[in-house]
Amino acid sequence: MARTVYMKLQNHTGYFDILILLHVAVIAVGMGSVYYMEHFGHIVTGMSNQIVWGTPHVFAIFLIIAASGALNVASISSVFSKYGYKPYARLSGLLALSLLAGGLAVLVLDLGRPDRLMVAMTKYNFKSIFAWNIYLYSGFMVIVLAYLFTMMAKKMDKYTKIAGYAAFAWRLILTTGTGSIFGFLMAREAYDSALLAPLFIASSFVYGLAFTVLVLITVCHTSQRSMMNEDMVRNFRGLLIIFMAAVLYFTAIFHLTNMYSAEHAGVEWFILASGNVYSLIFWIGQILIGSVIPMAMLAWPKIGGKRQTLSIASVLMLIGGIAQVYVILIGGQAYPMVLFPGMEVTSSFQDGMVGTYTPSLPEIALGVSGISIAMLLSGFIMRVMPFLPRGDRMG
């Protein structure tokens, strides 16, 4: 088999510079929003005492899920020995790290006291799944860095397989941890399910691969090199369909399990059938735009094998992913907490009421800046280190 030659992102077109500038601008607006939110307090956001986690958390969790999934391509090559994926393994590891960095940045910058980050890093409550996640995230960074080192350093490739196995196991545990942030919450009707962990793992496969495919297509475009042959286009197409089918499967099982139990019928009706904004985002955002349309596009023989189709389907799946996390996170909190089952409850604290939430601009800016942080970081590192397969010059 021909040895892959790697290169830095060089001789790029102006398109790359425009993208970099765009991400810098988004990050600048995001950081301005952080300052604004920290100065005036969270009163300037849409979040409240009922919807305590808002749009920044949607993006943060979406990116953290995507980070573990971005490692798919590297895992397929190292763990499952499909060597066609190997040329993209470095990029896959890099994206995993940058997406995680983007997600964590948003999570930290939305804290009520981001200045106390050092407290979060030095004081641990080991019973907290959140504290476990701090270890899972930093461990993931270390393992993926080591994995990349074995791929890139001379004579270290004999350790790539073992590092690949470690990273694969760690990423599954990491996403289990992310799902369990919600799965362990018995207080809220919409969560409290062990199924959230495998659902998040399946979702990570989709989001991570969609990000990888989009970045790969973008760097092909901007470097004017063909890094993906037709076989790989076909592989990515098949994987996206299968991974999305897995997400739909776990989504269906999650809701069916809840519907079967009368206790959860109320929240299921609220999310799936009440016609509110969350039902619309679920059915139109996640299911139609994010799942059915991209799957149909990819499965359609005439257009499914085209790179454009792959790009559009990936974008739609990512939009669907944000919709999915939005419904789980915000919809789950909007449903009133049940203190007295079967009773009508009212109070000055909005007990018994559906929580209202409108994302504010600063929140959206902070959330989107997480994606930009991830992309800027990847772009910069690709520019200075050999992360990309050389490929053939196009045109």
Next chain:
Amino acid sequence: MSKFSLKDAYIDKARRDFLKKAGAGVATTVLGAGITLMAYPDPAAARKPDEPVDASKRWGLLIDANKCKEDCNACVTACSQENGWKLDGDPRHDSQWIRKLTIKNPQGGFTQSFPVMCQHCTNPPCTDVCPTGASFKRADGIVLVDKHICIGCRYCMMACPYKARSFIHQPLEDQKPHAPRGKGTVEACTLCVHRVDRGDQPACVERCSKDGNGALIFGDLNDPNSEISKQIATYPTRQIRADLGVDPGVRYKNL
């Protein structure tokens, strides 16, 4: 043979631990042959500032939903005045350490009104999830937030089954020295820990007996001679969402 359960084993251990500590609470001094001086701690006495809290006490509240009237807000006003939080007409963002809840049975429309605050659980989900340990439970059962290490992640608010916690959404002024509060951190009922530690009752209980309907009783759930324990031993009482197994220290009568 009775069936073994993990929960029973856990409860037995907790009982044994309690008895050990209760035994240790009786100071014994042998003064000489045949003369032993035994000093029993006074359950009503205030804790000295340098004295650690111990588990011999389990502070709790009993709320009589029949006595509590819908038009009375004395407990809420007292708490607000005592701890320096206030309602500014923004129910989405205002902190509410205690609130009056009205429940109505849709079948027939029977209505009751009573206060709900931090339930000071034996197994508080808020302390379980708090990443830094800022949410903690004192040995005497009072659940608090350490304002110095709360990072404002709000995971405790996601986890609390009683919606008892508030996030401070904007800068604050005129705080009470005994109830420090700060923008970007989470807060909740402290059971007026500053008053309890000096031997007083929580402000809500005091005000309810003075200006309200005497619906609130505060006391030591571990002391069988306390009024609260006697009431619980005599009348049917319940905890909100007892099914969750968090064992709140706040009990309700006639609910």
